[in-house]
Each structure stands twice: as C-alpha cells, then as structure tokens.
Amino acid sequence: MSGFNKVVSSYADAMDGLQDGMTVLAGGFGLCGIQENLINEIKRLGVKNLTVVSNNCGVTDFGLGILLESKQIKKMISSYVGENQTFMDQLLADELEVELTPQGTLAEKMRAGGAGIPGFYTATGVGTEVGNGKEVKEFNGRDYILEEAITGDFAIVKAWKGDHFGNLVYRQTAQNFNPMAATAGKITVAEVEELVEPGELDPNFIHTPGIYVNRVIQGEFEKRIEFRTVTEEA
Amino acid sequence: MSGFNKVVSSYADAMDGLQDGMTVLAGGFGLCGIQENLINEIKRLGVKNLTVVSNNCGVTDFGLGILLESKQIKKMISSYVGENQTFMDQLLADELEVELTPQGTLAEKMRAGGAGIPGFYTATGVGTEVGNGKEVKEFNGRDYILEEAITGDFAIVKAWKGDHFGNLVYRQTAQNFNPMAATAGKITVAEVEELVEPGELDPNFIHTPGIYVNRVIQGEFEKRIEFRTVTEEA
C-alpha cells in the first residue's frame, strides 16, 4: 500500500498517540464544522490536562463542551466561550485556564504556526488587556503588537469531502478554522463526511492539500444547529 | 447599475488613474498567469518611474519585459529575473534598481500587505545579504528576520474566470502570485479569460472574493510558453 493512503478505519487509530498534557488544535466555529466523533474519541480515551486551541468550546453536552464536562481540559485558547455554562463554572472555580485571543489573531496564529512564521504584528488588541506584556512596534506611525505562532501535537479538522491522499474540501461556513488547524498539527487528523475516489476532487479547488494531513476517517455527523433562525415562507 | 458591477469595457478604463512613480503589484510566474493586455496598456499609457513588484520580469519582448524595454520601470522587487537580457543590461548600466526578495518572502509580504499585517518574522534569508540591516529576533532558539508588508497603488491580476462582483478563480499554476497581489492593491484590476454570469462560480471555491477587486475586464490571451518540454508519445 502506498505511503499516500492515509485512511484509517477506526477512531482508535485516528487518535492513536494522543497523551495527557498534549495540545490539540480544533477547527470549527460554534457547532459548525466540528469533529464530532474525534471529540467523542478523545473523551473515550480519557486523556487529561489537554490544552485545546479552538475558537469556541462547543455547548455543555456537544462538541468540545463534553471534554470540559469530563474535566479533560486544563487550558482553552479561544476567542469566544459564551454559550457554555460548564465553561463559566469551571473558570470561576479556577478549574480551568483560559487565554482569550481575538478571533482574527487566533486564526492568524494557527496559520503562522503551519507556515513557519514564528511571529507577526497586528493592530488588534493594542491598548487592551490582550496587548499586555507583548512587544509593541511602530510601523508607518501606528502601533502594533507582536503575536506568536501556535502549533499543536494534534490537529483535528472536519471536512466535507476528502480523498486518501488527505486532500480536503470544506463546505460553506463549516470551513472556518479547519484549514489553519490542519496546517499546524504535528499529527493532523481529518474527519470527513464523504471519502471520495482519488482524482474526484478538482485539483484547482482543494482547500487543504494532502501534505498537511496524516490520517483521514469517514464519519457520521449529527450536525447540530445552535440557533435555528428562520424566515416565514411567503 | 449596482455598485457591485465592476466590469469595465476598455483597457483605458481598466488602468485609469495610473500615474508616474506609482507602485504596481503584478501576479504571474514567468509568463504563466500574466496580465498580457493590462501590461500592454501600461506601455501605451507611457507612465514612467514605476516600481513593479512581481516574481519575475517577463522576457525581453513579452510580459513585464516590454516595460523594461520602454524604460518605464525605475525599480523591480522580484525573486528571479533571469531569462531577461534587457533586465541584466539595464541593471549593469545602473538604469534600474532591483530589490531581490526570496520568492516565499515576496509572496508573504504581499499577503501581509493585504491582510493588515505590517511585518512578520521568517528564517528565510537569515545570515545572507537579504538579512542585512533587518531586525533579528530569536524564537525557540532560532534566529528570524523581520520582513515588512508590501502594498501597491495598483495591483494587476490575471484570472481564469471572473464575475461582475469581482469574484475570481484561477487555473492550475497560473494562480501563483495573483491572489496575494489582488489583496494588496489600493486599486485592483483583474483581467479574466472568461467573464461568467453572476452565480455561475461556486461560492465554495472562489479563490479571490470580489471585495478585493475594483475592476474586471475580459481579455484575449496569447499565453506564450517559456520552456516547451515534452515527453515522446509512447
């Protein structure tokens, strides 16, 4: 079998090697584009003291929220953690560390981690608590702060379609943080809705080239909706 | 007419406002994915003292090379300028300034320019002439140099298909520097092979969202090949 067949057949294989104290990067925005079954597997493994880098932390009983519930997360690096009462409770009880990071900075930190850029300057957060203790430099008369790259021992991403090379495409706003997380994991695991034949994905329109992906698994998704807002049919 | 119809009908309109001394970012790699007719229009306009940021500078009689021939370029920021004797001649005769920039750094500088990142650190060029005079900072025990963003008064890009919103898709390796250039021009002009109906481009697979593009024109392309290498048919 070719070294480019990255398909694994069990969730145990997909998350093999995950250990206590590791850093896990996770794509997803709210409950959209999350790795439902990989997260379940992390819960099953019971590994502790994880640092999880993800824009949000799911809800109490779904998504990353279930790892808070089981107290497997030591620290979250996120931009927004509302919508999760467990989170608030653990934070106020000092059971959880959190590093609040502006959403765009978080996305760029992961991209930088994958792209060999150890640090970059941004105006986001200048003069706020986010800028505390960070180097400030002036460019063209404006102040910017230095933000450093993020990488992870594991990255978990959710894609729409993938092939055995690890090429991935995402669907609509389920893309979000997944492409950046994919680039920044030492081991990147992709959970896809549909595993397609090699050559089926148009090479012009691959969101994540297979070079970034170590393991691929096809999953079944619930795709829970957080806020179901509708227009009345005319 | 909607403010989102960016189609112009003449090359004069496409390059309207270009003036002596401006900085022009141009996508393209060699002769692949270049803005053939926009470059011709710059020649016709006769504007002088341009700073041109482009990975290469075409060949003597095609692509950006024709603007060297007509001595409209004061300075080139490029990674590779072989394949062009005019370039060499003008450089050795001190008629042209050149800022040689590593290819990946050049791409990232343009991306940074479009993304509001004024500077970033890279290991590329550390300990070489490229690093001379640049700030060095250590991250995790390794030295990196600070590179600054590039933006332009104009950006010219070449796409495969585009719609009147300015949404663009590129084809194969004709993508190259075009997407980054598109983000970093105060005025971005796209020359497309095919202008398609609104809605025809799949929103999941737009390479350059229309927000970056100010003007779109449909062109006829020669698509000259620099090195025609073939395998004998079996």
Next chain:
Amino acid sequence: MALSREQLAMRVAKELKDGYYVNLGIGIPTLVSNYVPEGIEVMLQSENGLLGMGPFPVEREIDADLINAGKQTVTAIKGASFFSSADSFAMIRGGHVDLTVLGAFEVDVHGNIASYMIPGKLIKGMGGAMDLVAGADNIIVTMTHASKHGEPKLLPQCTLPLTGAACIKRVLTDLAFIEIKDGKFHLLERAPGVSVEEIQKLTAGELVVPDNVPEMDL
C-alpha cells in the same frame, strides 16, 4: 422619544452607500440589513467566513453548514463566497470592509470602546470584535445612551476592559448621533422629540453641543 431598536437600525442604514461591504455585529446591527435604502446594494460580511450573507432561510433551506457569526442559520446571496477564518480576518484586518457596525457597553471621549467583558460577571470573550475595531476605518457603534438604571455609557474614560483604543469616531444611541474628536463628544443629531438637555444629562464625557442640533431623519 428614545429610538426603538428598529429605528436605530433605520438611522444606521442611512449611512450605507451603494457598493459597500459591511460587517454587522450581533444584536441591533444585524437589524440594519432590513432597512437598506432603495437603489442601494450592499454586501454583508460575516466574519466566520462568508461574504454575501442573505436573510434567514425558510424552514426547508436550513443548513447546519451555513451560519453567521452569531451562529444563527442564514443564507448566501448570488455573488457570495465562503472562505477560512484566516482569510476572513485578512479582509477585516486589512481594512477591506467599508463599514463596521457593532454594539458596546461603554465608549469614551478618546474613542476607546469596551464591549466584551465585565470582570467577575461576564467572561464570554471578544470573538472578532477586537479585530473589527482595529481593522476598520469606518465604524458606527450602536447602543443605548444609558444603562437600564440610568447610568451613562458615554464616559470620560471607559471603566471596563477595552475592546479597542482610540478607534471609535461615531456612536449612535437611542437618544443621539455623536461624533468623537479632539477628546470630546460632539452632538450631531438628536432622536425625534428628545431634548439636548436629556442627552446632556445622560452623557458623562464632555459633550460639545452646537447651536443647532437637528432631529434625526429616519
């Protein structure tokens, strides 16, 4: 009379120009999309990775993969594009969005804004708000002029952790439209039937009042 949420949205909508790319924050800003003036087209950017956001879907269109930054189900209009969070914030940070409308807890005379945290009470995170206020040139803050208990929210100095420093130039409240410059609030317009005195009373930061303060045109 203080403006209703809908009236706030209507007033903001008058600032829209044809061809604008606009980011609307959660809450009142979202309502602005219902009042886009006749003959004007704008395109809405949702920072979770969508340019060209449309209205909420009808029941049969609901798609878990298509949400806005408030995690609500939405639709995409013709000409829309989807992209990653890094690409989305490249747009925002790079100053490509023409107008940003967002809410706040407090704004002060220096153009500082506090909108994401109340220490000890509310720790939800800044989401994309810090990037939005740092990346945009053209921002309108919408909020009530004072809290439910009548405490001013337009202050000499913000008391809550800042979302951004020296970045806000225009604030629309339920009572007034205010410009911030030279370290002062400048009263531009008042809500229909609201007196300058009422506004003055509920504004803690220095307020410059010109001789004539027109009522808002809604």
Next chain:
Amino acid sequence: MALSREQLAMRVAKELKDGYYVNLGIGIPTLVSNYVPEGIEVMLQSENGLLGMGPFPVEREIDADLINAGKQTVTAIKGASFFSSADSFAMIRGGHVDLTVLGAFEVDVHGNIASYMIPGKLIKGMGGAMDLVAGADNIIVTMTHASKHGEPKLLPQCTLPLTGAACIKRVLTDLAFIEIKDGKFHLLERAPGVSVEEIQKLTAGELVVPDNVPEMDL
C-alpha cells in the same frame, strides 16, 4: 569515474522514502524523479504552486497554465493540488516538505550554501532557494565536486553571497557523498572507482576520512 548527471540522480533517489513529499530544484535534482525506486511513491512539490507534479506532457497535453518552477511545461498526477505562491511557501517554510534537493555553487564546512549569485557576473535572483534551504530539515545538495577549472567547491568558507547559513548537512557530488557536522566535511561514500586521494585533493574544507569509505551503491 566521476558520476554522470544521471548517476547523481540515481544516488539521490536512494534517499527517497515511501510517502515523501519532495521538492526538486532545477537541473540535476529534476532528474531524480526518473529513478524513484520500485515500490515507493513520492509526491513532487513545485514551488510555483503544485503538489503532485507529473512528467513532461506529450505534445497534445501541453498547457500554458501548467508549468513547474523552472517554467517548463509539466503535468499533474492523480491526487495533485494547485495553490497560490503564499500557500506553497507556507508548506515549504513550515517544514512540511520531507526532502529538498537542490544545486549549489559552493558549500562550506559550516553548512553554508551559495547558489544564486556571482557578483558582477550573474544576477538572476534566489527564486525560492532561500526559502527552501531555510524551511527544510532534510536537504541534499547536488553539484560537481570542483569547477571545470578544477577549483574546489567544498570550502572552509563560502566566498559567494550565501543562499542560507548553517543549513546544509548532506552534499552529493560527482565524486563523493559527504556529511557536514561539527564544522567539518565527513566522507561517507565515494563514487565507484574514485579514490579517497582524488576526493581529498579537490576538497578545500577540512575533510574527515574514516578508515573505510565504501563505494556508492547506484
């Protein structure tokens, strides 16, 4: 006998492992793709924006939009992807390419490499070479051991402008396979029929020669 260009490529090809992503520079490195060992699959990265580069096209397949970093017409294999230059160098700079093979004018005992410029004579630019040597952990430099005039190219200190500092650990020349460590060249293998003395004579930097220097297996 000094190795031919093809033999250099054959020797490099023995360093390939199944599943490797490989970037091959212009010239001799390009030839490596002709000698991928049986049972091994590699994927070639071309820094102008292609992962999964295939052989040159037959006449009727030629496509101006499909070239490699040397601007030659190529093809794409099944499983390939195209992307921008920024994304391509994110891969390279981020260390995702498993093996990089490139040429050089000079290499020295400190692992410095000079490959892009001869002041006053050759000013073509570094292209992607500086990014490649800075981004890769695993690099093989291929070059002739000495110039046409017999001048050594393995030096105590590079004389030409550097492409990268302290980044090269392995050099394959037409005479020898050499490792660089602790500020010295270490002779690992010699070309078939080439003596240690010949190699020594054409190496200007300090060369460590073990008791037994095997001939290359091609």
